[in-house]
Amino acid sequence: MHTEAGDRAGSGGPDLRHHPDLRHHGDAEVRDDGSALVDLAVNVRADTPPAWLREHVAASLGSLAAYPDGRAARAAVAARHGLPVERVLLTAGAAEAFVLLARALKVRRPVVVHPQFTEPEAALRDAGHTVDRVLLRDADGFRLDPAAVPEDADLVVVGNPTNPTSVLHPAASLTELARPGRTLVVDEAFMDAVPGEREALAGRTDVPGLVVLRSLTKTWGLAGLRIGYVLAAPETVTELERAQPLWPVSTPALAAAEACVTPRALAEAAHAAHRIAADRDRLVAGLAEFAGAGVRVAGPAEGPFVLVRLPDAAAVRHRLRALGYAVRRGDTFPGLGEEWLRLAVRDRATTDGFLRALGRAVTEAA
Known part of the structure; x- marks a missing residue:
């Protein structure tokens, strides 16, 4: 039986119980009615995967009769981060x-720092854990205060940059959370969209209990292929591997993993990160034009998406949908409410079209 734990406000405030739909994700916004919508709801880079990556994955299909062999891809990922394959x-x-992590690790008091991607908490609850929440505050810019995390927490999960707030926490703040006997899980699924990957912990071996998660689905447009990886101490990797089924990653996904960590791919991702930053600046500047209507961007945003607070956000979201644009509702994230929307960063033309639609939606929803 799953037990609902109390939420802890970022500065140690009162119990703020909230029961959002943890299994609602951005893809639901673009598939609910089958209409052709411009997608600002899903945080996957547009116009991906690139042709060279599609061709590389397609070339692997000739090997589908053999069971997947992940050794080459694992070695490539390890080399990309300067780590031994055992990590x-x-x-x-x-x-x-x-x-x-939820099934394999023996933990007594898991804590998830919110607002963030909801799947970590959902997985922990499904595994029978009682989960405490630390809620970061809008008034504090959703910045992490390490002191807000209970000292006896033996599993702490935090995103960096955080989905949906787009906050990039300093690496020093995150490492303050490390303790002997504690597993510190840092979700860096969007870190390769940050120019220079500043504040990244991937590749660090000096932080006790550190587990870093990376995804290759966001930057490379591989959500349908399912490929990511864990970087952790060898003993933690061994525990997690025991909980996996045999051959958990398909041959095409392994081919993609190997390709996405080559020098060519890393250079392309770095270029994309700078382009995303420029496109995000344009989106944020355009949103600032609606300040008089109560539209405000949480920030500073550092990821490939922005979090926006505005009056009548639910009505605006529905009106945007009627105008052909899908955005992500914010009220399914613990710590947020109906007044929040998350917007994926897109190219200049898409952003300009969206901002025109937003102007109509805000006016008509008022």
């Missing part, structure tokens, strides 16, 4: 890693 575990997307 790498390939997974069917980062989402599988959350399930493995």
Whole structure:
């Protein structure tokens, strides 16, 4: 039986019980009615995967009669981060890693720092754990205060940059959370969209209990292929691997993993990160034009998406849908409410079209 735990406000405030739909994700916004919508709801880079990656994955299909062999891909990921292969575990997307952590690790008091991707908490609850929440505050810019995390928490999960707030926490703040006997899980699914991957912990071996999760589905447009990985101490990798089924990552996904960590791919991802930053600046500047209507961007945003607060957000979201644009509702994230929307960063033309639609939606919803 799953037990609902009390929420802890970021500064140690009162119990703030909230029961959002933890299994609602952005893809639901673009498939509910089958209409052709411009997608600002899903945080996957547009116009991906690139042709060279599609061709590389397609070339692997000739090997489908053989069972998957992940050794080459695992070695490639390890080399990309300067780690021994014993510190790498390939997974069917980062989402599988959350399930493995929830099932394999023996923890007494797991804590999830919210607002963030809801799958870690959902996986922990499904595995029978009682989960405490630390809620970061809008008034504090959703910044992490390490002191807000209970000292006896033996599993702490935090995203960086955080979905949906787009906050990039300093690496020093995250490492303050490390303790002997505590597993510190840092979800870096969007870190490769940050220019220079500043504040990244991937590749660090000096932080006790550190587990870093990475996804290759966001930057490379591989959500349908399911590929990610875990970076952790060898003993943790071994525990998680025992909880995996045999051959958990398909041959095409392994081919993609190997390709996405080559020097060519890393250079392309770095270029994309700078382009995303420029496109995000344009989106944020355009949103600032609606400040008089009560539209406000949480920030500073550092990820490939922005979190926006505005009056009548639910009505605006529905009106945007009628105008052909899908955005992500915010009230399914613990710590947020109906006044929040998350917007994926898109190219200049898409952003300009969206901002025109937003102007109509805000006016008509008023």
